[in-house]
Amino acid sequence: MSFINEILNYDSLSIVGMQKNTGKTVSLNYVLDCLPIDRKRVAVTSIGIDGETTDQVTRTRKPEITLRQGMYFGTSEMHYRQRKIVSELIDVSDEHTSLGRVVTAKALTGGKILLSGPSSASGLKRWMKDMRRLGIDMVIIDGALSRLSLASPAVSQSMILATGAAYSTNMNTLVQQTAFVVELINLGLTGQENLQRLMPIEKGVWYTDSEGALHEIRTVSSLSQEMRFEGMDDCRILYVAGALVDSFLEKVRKNPKLKTVEIVVRDFTKLFVTPQQYRMFVKSGGSIRVLQKSKLIAVTVNPTSPTGYVMDSDRLCGRLSEAIQLPVYDLMKNGACN
C-alpha cells in the first residue's frame, strides 16, 4: 500500500491508538511486514508494556509483534529473556522499566517478541539517540493506551493513527471524534519568528504585542480560574506552554479584545479542548497553531469492538476518508503487502 513509501521519508514513526483495541498492533505488524528493510535499518520499540498475548485490561486476545530477520528492537530484560527468536544483543541501556533495563538487539531470525521499551518520553528520546549512534536509520514506536502524549512531535516525526469500534460503536460519533483528532494533529505551524523564540519557553502563558515584544502573563497556570487578560489590548499571539483547556479557550473567546487572537501551543498533544469550544473559538475569528507537528501518514480502522460489535468496514473507511481527506485502511481486511 502506498503509505509505506511515505513512511520511508521520515526518521521516526509512532503508531498510536484512539483507544485500546483499535488495531494499533495490527497496524504496527503491517508496517513491520511491509517495510523494505534491505534499504533501511529499522528499530522498533514501545512505550511501556505492550505486546502481551492477552490484553491486560480487557483480557481479549491480542496479536503479537512479529519481527523480520535483520530488524532491531528495544525491549525490557524480562521480555528479552522470553523472546521466541534468535537475536544478537547490541546494547544494554541505563533506562529502567518495571521489567528491567531496556536492551536492544538485532533479530537473526524472524519471529515473535514482546515489546516493552522506555516508559517515559525523555527515556524514549535517549533511546532514539542511542539508536542513531548505533547506525539505525529509522525508529518505530508503538504507543500505548492513553499515552497519546508520547506520540508528541517532540519525539517522532510521523505518525499513524488507529481508530475503531472500540472507541465508539456509533459510526457518527466515531467519525466525528476521529476527524476532530485528525484536525488537531494537522494544525498548522505558527510563523517562523515565533517558532524560534517560543520553542525554548517550556512553561507559563505569554503574549506578543503589536510591536512584537514578548510578555509573560503572571498566573499560576493556564488551568487557573484566576486567569485575567488585563492590559493586553494589543495582543497578537497568545502562547500557552502547558495544556490548553476549554475554560481558557472560552475566556479568550469571550474577551472582545482577544477574539481574533492566534493561540500557539507546543503540539497537538497539549490540546484538551472539546470540538464544541474549539469550533466556537474558530468561528469567532480565533485560530490555534503549533510549534511542532508530526506528519499524519494514515489512519487505520478496526471495525470490531472488544465486545464483539462489528461495523461495516467499507462504509466506515469511506465516511472517515471523506471527513478527513486522507486514506483510511482496514488492515485486518486488506492487510497484505503488495
Place this chain on the structure above:
Amino acid sequence: MQLRENTESPCGLRYMLDRLELQSGYARRWLLDMPMMRTGEEIARAYATLRLFSDFIARVDAPVLQTLQFRLQGLKDIRTTLRNLENQAVLDDIELFEVKHLAMLAADVAERVQTCGLDRAVAIPDVNEVIAILDPDGLKMASFYVYDSYCQELRDLRSQMRQHPERQEKLLSECAEIEEGVRRDLSKRLHPFAKALAEAQTALAQMDVNFAKALQINQLGLCFPQIARDGITRYEAMFHPQVKETLEGRKQHFQPVSIAFGKRPTLVTGANMGGKTVVLKALALCQYLFQYGFGIPAAQADIALKDEIHFCIGDEQSIEKGLSSFAAEMQHIDAVIKASRKQVQLLALIDEPARTTNPTEGTALVSALVKVLRGDNVSLVMTTHYDIGLTDARCLRVKGFENGAMNYELVEVQDGEVPHEALHIAESLGIDAEWISEAREILIRENPPQLINNKQ
C-alpha cells in the same frame, strides 16, 4: 565514613560534587561509596596519582583527553553480574554481553593509556582472554549472542529454522537446550577472570574520577595540598568556591582568607556580615576535600589529618523535626564533646554556639565549651559574638570596617574582646534611623563609655 554520608553537609560539598565532570554513573557511585581516607600514606598516594592526571591534562591535546573521556562514558555498573560470575552461576545472554562489553572497553582504554603514557597512573588488568572467549569469530564487535561457532549442532538447527519458519517453535526449544549448555561452559571458562574484571571496572571508574578531579582543579583554581605533620593546618588565600561564584554573579569580589590553627582553640570574632561563617564553611569544606582527595580551594594548603570532622551550624533539619533551635544546637555540640573524649583526632568547627539564648548564660556556655574542648586531640575553631574574657585560646578577628568598606582579613588580637560594630553596620545597610539612634542612646545610658567608642 563514605563520601555519600557527607554530601549534604552545610559546608557545600554537594556544590563541588555537582561540578565534577564525570562520564559514567558508575564512577559517581564509586566516588560516593569511597571511604574517608585517614592515613597519610593513602592521601599521599591519592594526590600523587591525581598529579599524574593533572600533568597529563596539561600535556596532551584536547582531543586525546576527549576521546578517553568519551570511551569512559561506556562504563556500566555490572557488579551484580560479576558477583554471579564469582559465585559460579551460569550467566545469561545479557550478563555475558555485559562482561564482553566491559572487557572490550577495558582492553581498548588500556591500549590508549599505554600509547599516551598515562600507564603510570592507571593499572587496568589484562582481560584479552575474556574477549577471546566471548568473540569466537574475532569480529571485535561489542555485541553478543550464543554464536553458531560455539557448536555445530546449533548452527545446523538455526539454519533449518531459517529454511522452515513453520518449525521454528520446535527448533527453538531444541536450540535453547544447547545454548544453555554453551552458556554453562562459557561461565565456567570466565569464572577465573571474575576478579580481574572487577578490578578493571574499578580502575576505569577511578580513572574517570581522577580526570574529573584534575579538570576541577583547573576550572576552579584549586591547589594540591601538603600533609601537615605538626598538627597545624595552614591555608594561604583560602576561598569558598560556591560563595565566590554567588558573589561574582552579583559583581562582587570574594576576599580570600589566610588562617592557621591546630593545637590551641581558635576563636574568630568580628562584626556581623564579617564572613565568619564563610570561614568556617570553607574550613569544613577544605578538610573534607582533603580527606577525599580533591583539589583544595586555596593558594596554598598544609592540612593536618583528622579522624572525624564536626561542623556545627544552625541546624535547620533538626528544627524541622520539632526541636527548638537551641535544643538542636545543644545536641549537636554534645555529640562533638562526646567524640572528643574518644582518642581520635577531631576537627570541631562551631558557628556561634548558644547564640539564641540570653547573653549571660550564653557567655558562660561558650567560655566553658572552650575549656571542655581543649584536649590535645581536638582542633577547635569557633566563631562567637560573646566576650568570653581571657582564655588560653587564640583570638582572630575579622578586620571589619575600614575606610567605609569591609576588610575580611583575619588578624590576631590579644585581648579577646569582641568588636561592637553592629550598629555601624546596620546604619550602612540603611536600616531605619530612628531604631538605630534609639539603640545608641540606650547603649550610652547603660554602658561604660569605652565600650561604645570602640571602633567608632
